Amino acid sequence: MASPSSLSVDLSQAFVMAPPGLGEWLVILPPALMITAGALLMMMRHRVDRHGFIAIPALVALVLIDAALLWKVSTGGPVTMMMGRWLPPFGIAFTVDVLGALMALVSALAGLAAGIAALTDISDSGRRYGFFPFLMLLMAGVSGAFLTGDIFNLYVWFEVLLISSFGLLILGSEKQQIDGALKYAVLNLIGTTLFLISVGYLYAIFGTLNMADIALKAREINGAPLMTLSALFILAFAMKAAAFPVNFWLPASYHTPRITVSALFGGLLTKIGIYALLRVIVMLFPVQREELSLVLAIVAVLTMVLSGLGMLAQNDLRRMAGFAVILGIGNMLAGIATDTMVGLSGAVLYALHSILAMTALYLVIGRVKALTGSWTLSAGGGIYSMAPGFAFVSLALFLAVAGLPPFSGLWPKIMLVKASVDIGAWWLAAGILISGFLATIALGRTFLLAYWRPAPESAASVIAGPLKQDRLAAVAILGLAALIVLFGLFPEAPLSLSQQAATGLLDPQSYVRSVFPQGGAQ
Amino acid sequence: MNTLIFRTVAPFLTALMIVFSIFVLLRGHNEPGGGFIGGLIAASAFAIYGIAYGVAAVRRALWFHPLSIAGAGLMLSVVSGLISAFAGVPFMTGLWIYPKLFGVEVPLATVISFDIGVYLVVVGSITSIALALEEKDDA
Numbered sequence: 001m002a003s004p005s006s007l008s009v010d011l012s013q014a015f016v017m018a019p020p021g022l023g024e025w026l027v028i029l030p031p032a033l034m035i036t037a038g039a040l041l042m043m044m045r046h047r048v049d050r051h052g053f054i055a056i057p058a059l060v061a062l063v064l065i066d067a068a069l070l071w072k073v074s075t076g077g078p079v080t081m082m083m084g085r086w087l088p089p090f091g092i093a094f095t096v097d098v099l100g101a102l103m104a105l106v107s108a109l110a111g112l113a114a115g116i117a118a119l120t121d122i123s124d125s126g127r128r129y130g131f132f133p134f135l136m137l138l139m140a141g142v143s144g145a146f147l148t149g150d151i152f153n154l155y156v157w158f159e160v161l162l163i164s165s166f167g168l169l170i171l172g173s174e175k176q177q178i179d180g181a182l183k184y185a186v187l188n189l190i191g192t193t194l195f196l197i198s199v200g201y202l203y204a205i206f207g208t209l210n211m212a213d214i215a216l217k218a219r220e221i222n223g224a225p226l227m228t229l230s231a232l233f234i235l236a237f238a239m240k241a242a243a244f245p246v247n248f249w250l251p252a253s254y255h256t257p258r259i260t261v262s263a264l265f266g267g268l269l270t271k272i273g274i275y276a277l278l279r280v281i282v283m284l285f286p287v288q289r290e291e292l293s294l295v296l297a298i299v300a301v302l303t304m305v306l307s308g309l310g311m312l313a314q315n316d317l318r319r320m321a322g323f324a325v326i327l328g329i330g331n332m333l334a335g336i337a338t339d340t341m342v343g344l345s346g347a348v349l350y351a352l353h354s355i356l357a358m359t360a361l362y363l364v365i366g367r368v369k370a371l372t373g374s375w376t377l378s379a380g381g382g383i384y385s386m387a388p389g390f391a392f393v394s395l396a397l398f399l400a401v402a403g404l405p406p407f408s409g410l411w412p413k414i415m416l417v418k419a420s421v422d423i424g425a426w427w428l429a430a431g432i433l434i435s436g437f438l439a440t441i442a443l444g445r446t447f448l449l450a451y452w453r454p455a456p457e458s459a460a461s462v463i464a465g466p467l468k469q470d471r472l473a474a475v476a477i478l479g480l481a482a483l484i485v486l487f488g489l490f491p492e493a494p495l496s497l498s499q500q501a502a503t504g505l506l507d508p509q510s511y512v513r514s515v516f517p518q519g520g521a522q
Numbered sequence: 523m524n525t526l527i528f529r530t531v532a533p534f535l536t537a538l539m540i541v542f543s544i545f546v547l548l549r550g551h552n553e554p555g556g557g558f559i560g561g562l563i564a565a566s567a568f569a570i571y572g573i574a575y576g577v578a579a580v581r582r583a584l585w586f587h588p589l590s591i592a593g594a595g596l597m598l599s600v601v602s603g604l605i606s607a608f609a610g611v612p613f614m615t616g617l618w619i620y621p622k623l624f625g626v627e628v629p630l631a632t633v634i635s636f637d638i639g640v641y642l643v644v645v646g647s648i649t650s651i652a653l654a655l656e657e658k659d660d661a
Contacts, residue, residue: 019610028613042593085615
């Protein structure tokens with residue numbers, strides 16, 4: 001391309017000709033904004049005291065953009081923007097439907113809460129290690145994963161968030177953190193590599209990476225080894241989501257980093273595995289998912305019940321929260337396995353609830369540590385008399401996590417139980433209820449021991465100091481708790497949105513049409 | 523390393539490699555090459571300089587912290603993509619201008635600025651890793 005060409009070329013053969021509107025730009029803005037903010041913070045590495053002033057407004061902007069995007073797709077249907085103007089299926093597509101926008105918005109809220117809590121929790125040395133740049137890049141990876149419409153691009157965003165999560169995990173480089181990070185890194189890299197292998201296999205079968213294109217072709221293709229492919233994808237995403245046989249990395253690593261980092265991870269990372277399962281297995285390979293639904297259901301029950309027992313067995317609160325994260329994953333898997341509209345929307349709703357509730361749970365545990373000076377149940381106590389307001393908020397959160405009314409955990413659980421009873425899988429419904437019961441016992445015991453029990457004599461010296469400080473963590477926890485209560489009391493809006501998301505997954509017509517307006521451009 | 527031969531050759535080698543890395547970066551538009559491989563060559567140049575004269579000398583010579591360089595590159599790449607918003611075309615669309623510099627027409631594109639961004643990201647991040655590893659060796 002040495003000089004401006006004077007030849008007349010029909011650009012419409014290769015290029016998108018319509019200029020993109022504001023709605024299309026909303027699709028790409030979340031990751032672009034987060035990368036820009038991350039880059040800016042990397043350049044300001046000597047002014048760590050100013051990091052918060054850039055990071056928090058950027059996260060607020062992310063929430064607003066995602067909210068606008070959700071409003072746009074829930075009223076007008078999925079939106080697509082083609083990178084570099086190339087026509088689908090050749091260009092990389094960013095396609096957002098209600099599911100993607102919903103997950104992106106709720107993740108952004110959790111990210112904002114963690115960012116606010118980090119302002120006091122992450123010290124200057126943690127900031128010099130790059131907490132805020134890593135947070136921005138993690139959010140870029142998370143938003144990109146939810147918004148992309150290209151399966152290889154999904155892999156790239158997985159890598160982005162994985163690399164940032166490594167950075168966050170070893171913030172401070174303590175010995176215990178390196179130990180946890182090693183397990184996390186090795187197992188996650190195996191999972192990501194499996195994902196990459198599956199994508200390569202998929203490309204060999206379909207010759208395309210665009211998800212809308214794959215969705216079209218998978219329904220027509222004959223004699224392709226789609227069963228193997230789906231099983232590979234399920235294994236890869238189950239590792240990411242921490243489903244039962246491949247979940248040992250999570251309890252081994254999530255208790256090691258700073259509590260704000262744990263909150264981010266517990267809220268966001270595993271849910272991306274669930275999102276990928278929903279997107280790839282449910283939307284792209286419906287026939288194979290039906291075949292594999294029994295396997296998924298067994299995995300779901302084992303994940304739920306064993307992590308419920310895991311919660312009971314823990315003395316360290318952070319490890320208990322790790323098992324609570326896995327318990328939620330089991331519930332979402334149950335929804336995916338039921339293969340019905342109600343089950344899928346229950347899974348989506350549970351994912352939204354879990355992002356908020358798990359982030360809040362870890363932040364609450366951080367406050368418990370600040371108040372009692374200990375992470376363990378055996379040593380703590382007396383919070384109720386020290387901070388009754390905080391105790392009330394914690395109780396609300398515990399009830400929400402356990403799935404009791406009137407909080408956000410209730411509605412998805414009802415839908416999941418109904419879906420499993422509808423298809424006659426009483427054992428799946430029993431698994432959901434038993435795991436909820438186990439979680440209730442574990443969290444009830446936490447409240448009993450850490451909050452109601454009078455403080456032990458030895459801990460009395462710690463109590464005086466940290467009560468007043470850390471208003472910002474309180475703001476973050478209260479914000480999340482308010483969302484959880486609102487979600488529990490007025491479930492109509494999230495319910496109808498999650499139903500819309502599930503409809504879009506079961507029948508990807510409108511998703512495909514947003515990429516190929518003419519109904520297939522092969 | 524303290525051999526006389528290496529210490530004498532290292533500055534020339536470094537300068538040569540950096541020039542070559544820029545050549546590879548610019549060549550990459552239409553032929554094999556590009557920002558990533560160019561960045562790797564430049565990062566190896568800094569690593570060689572570091573082996574010969576120590577990490578402190580490289581940090582002085584670079585002036586900016588390697589991670590700041592990487593951040594600037596990342597910013598440049600994203601901004602190259604966002605420029606297309608003002609031209610009414612989707613993100614990351616290549617846009618060209620053809621200014622005349624000293625009577626020669628020079629085609630410039632957001633594609634090139636994107637690739638320069640990639641170059642800076644690779645230089646910055648790989649150099650910072652290499653320097654950290656060499657620093658550990660010194661201590």
